Amino acid sequence: MKEFVQVSESVTWTGVIDQDMKKFHGEELSIPNGTSYNSYLVKDEKTVLIDTVIHKMGYDWVTKLKKEIDLNEIDYIIMNHSEPDHSGALLELMREIPETPIVCTEKGVEILKKYYGKNWKFHPVKTGDKINIGSKDLIFVEMKMLHWPDSMLTYLTEENILFSNDAFGQHYANYGLFNDMADQDQLHYECMKYYACILTPFGGILKNKLEEVLSLDLKIDMICPSHGVIWRDNPLQIVQKYLKWCNNYIESQVTIVYDTMWESTRKMAESIAEGITDVRQDIKVKLYNSAKNSENDIATEIFRSEGFLLGSSTINNGILPSMAALTESIKGLKFKDKKVGAFGSYGWNGRSLDILNRVLDETGLERITDGVKIMWNLDDEDTEKCREFGRDFAKSLFVELL
Known part of the structure; x- marks a missing residue:
């Protein structure tokens, strides 16, 4: 002692x-x-x-x-x-x-x-x-x-x-x-x-x-x-x-958080990040797998971000457990003045995107997109679709700076 x-x-x-x-x-x-x-x-x-x-x-x-x-x-x-x-x-x-x-x-x-x-x-x-x-x-x-x-x-x-x-x-x-x-x-x-x-x-x-x-x-x-x-x-x-x-603090950062089963949602996250940096190369973009990183460290990065995106595969008509836990934390922390969106992959049921959109709406934050979802795995067209999603998110997020 x-x-x-x-x-x-x-x-x-x-x-x-x-x-x-x-x-x-x-x-x-x-x-x-x-x-x-x-x-x-x-x-x-x-x-x-x-x-x-x-x-x-x-x-x-x-x-x-x-x-x-x-x-x-x-x-x-x-x-x-x-x-x-x-x-x-x-x-x-x-x-x-x-x-x-x-x-x-x-x-x-x-x-x-x-x-x-x-x-x-x-x-x-x-x-x-x-x-x-x-x-x-x-x-x-x-x-x-x-x-x-x-x-x-x-x-x-x-x-x-x-x-x-x-x-x-x-x-x-x-x-x-x-x-x-x-x-x-x-x-x-x-x-x-x-x-x-x-x-x-x-x-x-x-x-x-x-x-x-x-x-x-x-x-x-x-x-x-x-x-x-x-x-x-x-x-x-x-x-x-x-x-x-305590004055709704933000930095010039976007945080992308995902969980994935067979890497499709991870690939989506990476392609979305590329799209964001296509628009703003000076913006910090951080990616986190919610199953492999501390929920609290992720929440800290979300706290300092101007916008964030959540992504999950669909499992049993829902979202993956680590993402479900994170969304509960986000709702409880009551972040302010952030723009948000969602994405996800699926096989035969794409409900994860609907669930994430609903959760984001419950936070009271500004959801500026209906999101993007990809079936099975990404081909070249899907990869470009995710990049374009990232570009659109960046343009909406930083419209006053463009």
């Missing part, structure tokens, strides 16, 4: 690194670079613990925390968010200090009681409430539905540190701990993936909340999230990225 790290004059990182964690939210989210569960100890005239860690590491974490401080000296435990990756070690900790007040939102009280069945000494707070800990105050800002109804931020005055919980974090087990000690390309991608796959549905709420927080004119010298790196070098850079991402 990584040694605790001094973050500032009064703040110590008391979290754990979990390099072996490869899936999150059950099996829903792929995190190939692991994650961290960031907990923080704030020492002034009073001592405050901000967030705990996941349950499976609870015993070792509490044992190590005892070496850092007499647990009875902890005056408050602040739970910015009740999800079990942050609150899971509470059971182990509260066995040691059962009378210590737990500070959280009203909804946090409800959720913690439901998860752990304990009537601990709760101290509910709302936006603007504060706790004085000596020479500094802790100020609380509710962040409802980012991404749970109990979420909040905690701000430490004097040192100007924002404890942001899931906001501005990423699943990235970086042993350097701080953002200036990380691989910057990897860090940027993991931040975008975290936003795309978790926070996208709440973009409108997030935009309003970020504007509210910025209007408070708080000086922010450091942002300490509950997953991934601590932002000490230009910490507002991640806030600016969030402001871009």
